[in-house]
Amino acid sequence: MLSILGALGGVILAPLAGGLLSGVDRRLTARLQSRMGPPLLQPFFDIFKLFGKAPQATNAWLVFSAYIYLLASAFALFIFFMGGDLLLLFFVLTIGAVFQVVGAICVPSPFSQIGAQRELMLMVAYEPILILVFVGFAMCTGSFSIADVFKLNTPLLLKMPLLFLALGYALTIKLRKSPFDFSASHHGHQELVRGVQTEYSGPFLALIEIGHWLDLVLILGLCALFWHTSVIGMVLLVAASLFTEILIDNITARLTWQWMVQKQSLLVGMGLALVNLLWLYVA
Amino acid sequence: MGFVENMIKKSRLKSPWIVHFDCGSCNGCDIEVLACLTPMYDVERFGVVNTGNPKHADVLLVTGTVNHRNRHVLKQIYEQMPEPKAVVSIGACNLSGGVFKDSYNILNGAHTVIPVDVFVPGCPPKPEAIIDGVVTALNALAAKMGLGPAPGAALMPGDEDAPKAAAVG
Ligand code: SF4
Numbered sequence: 001m002l003s004i005l006g007a008l009g010g011v012i013l014a015p016l017a018g019g020l021l022s023g024v025d026r027r028l029t030a031r032l033q034s035r036m037g038p039p040l041l042q043p044f045f046d047i048f049k050l051f052g053k054a055p056q057a058t059n060a061w062l063v064f065s066a067y068i069y070l071l072a073s074a075f076a077l078f079i080f081f082m083g084g085d086l087l088l089l090f091f092v093l094t095i096g097a098v099f100q101v102v103g104a105i106c107v108p109s110p111f112s113q114i115g116a117q118r119e120l121m122l123m124v125a126y127e128p129i130l131i132l133v134f135v136g137f138a139m140c141t142g143s144f145s146i147a148d149v150f151k152l153n154t155p156l157l158l159k160m161p162l163l164f165l166a167l168g169y170a171l172t173i174k175l176r177k178s179p180f181d182f183s184a185s186h187h188g189h190q191e192l193v194r195g196v197q198t199e200y201s202g203p204f205l206a207l208i209e210i211g212h213w214l215d216l217v218l219i220l221g222l223c224a225l226f227w228h229t230s231v232i233g234m235v236l237l238v239a240a241s242l243f244t245e246i247l248i249d250n251i252t253a254r255l256t257w258q259w260m261v262q263k264q265s266l267l268v269g270m271g272l273a274l275v276n277l278l279w280l281y282v283a
Numbered sequence: 284m285g286f287v288e289n290m291i292k293k294s295r296l297k298s299p300w301i302v303h304f305d306c307g308s309c310n311g312c313d314i315e316v317l318a319c320l321t322p323m324y325d326v327e328r329f330g331v332v333n334t335g336n337p338k339h340a341d342v343l344l345v346t347g348t349v350n351h352r353n354r355h356v357l358k359q360i361y362e363q364m365p366e367p368k369a370v371v372s373i374g375a376c377n378l379s380g381g382v383f384k385d386s387y388n389i390l391n392g393a394h395t396v397i398p399v400d401v402f403v404p405g406c407p408p409k410p411e412a413i414i415d416g417v418v419t420a421l422n423a424l425a426a427k428m429g430l431g432p433a434p435g436a437a438l439m440p441g442d443e444d445a446p447k448a449a450a451v452g
Contacts, residue, residue: 026327035325042330045294049341052291054366056338190335201338202365 007081011074011214018213019043021220025246032250047209053202058107065103066204066211072096073214080221083147086134090127093218096211097123104196115195118182121257125180125269126173129166132273136163137225139280149225155233157226159283162276164226168241169269171219173260175212177245179252180260191254292428295341295367296421298330302340304360306393308347311407312374316344318410326414337363342420344413345399348376348383349390361397367427369420372399373413375406400424 023040030037039045057063076092079085097119104116134144140159141148149156157164173180182191192198200208223241227233305313319326320333334340337360349357361370372393375381380391393399400423403416 030325030327033322035322036328037325038327038330039297042298045297045330046300048287048290048294049298051287052295052367053341056365190333193336194334194339198336199338205339 003082007078010081011078014077014217015210015213018210018217019047021216021242022213025242028243028246029250032247043209043213047206050206050209051203055203056201057204058109058199061106062103062199063204065099065106066200066207068099069096069103070207070211070214072099073211073218077214077218077221080146080218083145083150086137086144086146089146090130090134093215094123094127096215100196100208104199107199109199111192111194111198112196115192115198118192118257119196121261122173122176122180125261125266126170129170129269129273130174132270132277133160133163133167133170133222136160136273136277136280139277146225150228153229155227155229157237159280160226160276162272162279164223166269166273166276167222167226168244169272171223171241172245172248174219175216175245177249179248179255181249182254182257182260295428296425298332299342299369299417299421300332300334300340301342301344301417302334302337302360302364303344303346304357306345306347306349306353306357306377308374308376312346312377315407315410316346316373316413319413324410324414326417329418331417337361338365340364341368341424342417343368343370343397344373344417345370345377345393346373348380349393349396350388351390354390354396357393357396367424369400369424370397371401371403371413371416371420373403373405373408373416375404378402378404381406 020040020043022043023038026042027037027040072092072095076089076096079089079092101116101119101123104112104119107113137149137156138144140156141152178189181189182195197205197208220238220241224234224238227237303313303316317333318324319331337343341364343361343364345357361368370393372378376383377393380386380389383389384391390396394402401416401420403412405412408416
């Protein structure tokens with residue numbers, strides 16, 4: 001009971017953390033481009049403003065998809081905080097991603113449609129890596145349960161350093177950071193106008209944005225699992241991942257989908273993951 | 284609900300996302316609009332994001348001469364923006380037709396097609412003037428929400444009795 005309440009509290013607090021992190025992201029990005037950047041709380045202003053706009057939707061599916069995406073993200077985070085099953089978490093996360101595609105594909109706008117196709121490419125690229133990382137967890141702990149990770153007394157980073165890098169790859173793709181931001185992009189960047197989010201506006205766009213924050217928290221949480229033995233280690237690992245993510249976002253140009261799926265994801269991401277799995281298997 | 288409502292009102296003034304529509308300008312005005320986004324001026328300090336999507340935008344920046352072809356596009360873009368919204372008309376061409384005023388093929392300014400909140404004169408106006416225009420548009424928005432006095436002058440001088448071309452053409 002207590003753990004359920006705790007996990008619920010975590011899910012409720014997560015948007016605050018996610019919004020703040022995304023504020024840090026925007027500010028750091030601005031600094032890397034030698035600009036001043038917006039205030040740290042800018043993402044919250046954006047969200048409140050969006051909620052205050054007149055609701056406008058092309059059709060009902062769009063609205064439905066926005067809610068399901070948010071719910072799926074929240075539920076995935078809930079599973080994570082409960083110390084639940086990694087596979088279940090993976091499936092719930094996929095449902096959210098699929099409904100983003102559904103929302104984008106149910107409208108006639110060509111920007112949104114192409115964005116949806118590309119979102120599917122993204123999924124093809126990051127899901128296999130994510131699954132391999134979870135297999136790595138399972139090989140180390142003997143089960144897919146997140147709670148079991150905390151029973152180990154050495155950090156997972158020592159056993160699966162390459163899987164951590166592979167996870168970094170998957171995360172950049174999942175968060176749609178440059179060079180993989182071709183189904184929708186962030187900040188002032190434009191790709192296919194706004195790709196899968198083109199047709200959303202006002203409050204529904206705000207829901208999608210909050211869902212994205214939850215994803216960010218979940219993903220950084222997964223990173224933190226690699227150094228579960230000390231709090232300082234977790235914070236260090238999360239900060240390092242976030243900073244590298246933002247740095248890469250700023251210094252790379254957008255790739256084509258062929259590059260992403262074939263060379264980057266399959267060769268580098270899966271390669272790293274498989275080498276690490278083999279090593280785990282042999283050792 | 285007091286807190287949420289207050290935050291929404293405050294946030295509207297802190298996060299103006301813009302969409303920029305070029306009605307056929309010589310690109311002088313467009314270059315100055317984009318110059319506002321560079322590190323030199325960095326309008327993201329005020330939460331301004333160039334969205335390029337009317338459905339996400341709060342402020343419409345219009346440049347160039349409005350003509351009988353693109354006034355439909357302009358109107359559509361305006362209508363796709365969800366309320367509350369503001370319009371900033373930029374450059375001599377867009378204010379009144381500029382050097383092309385009263386030509387057979389153009390309309391005398393964007394305000395003949397859609398309601399304009401702020402006029403930014405110049406050929407082209409400086410980026411500072413455009414930023415000032417957006418800030419004034421925010422004041423107009425604040426006035427609509429009852430948060431302060433409205434900025435003055437909503438029409439070009441001499442335009443009070445000019446016929447609404449869009450209604451005719
Ligand atoms: S006002 Fe001047 S700079 Fe702007 S579009 Fe017209 S001619 Fe070009």
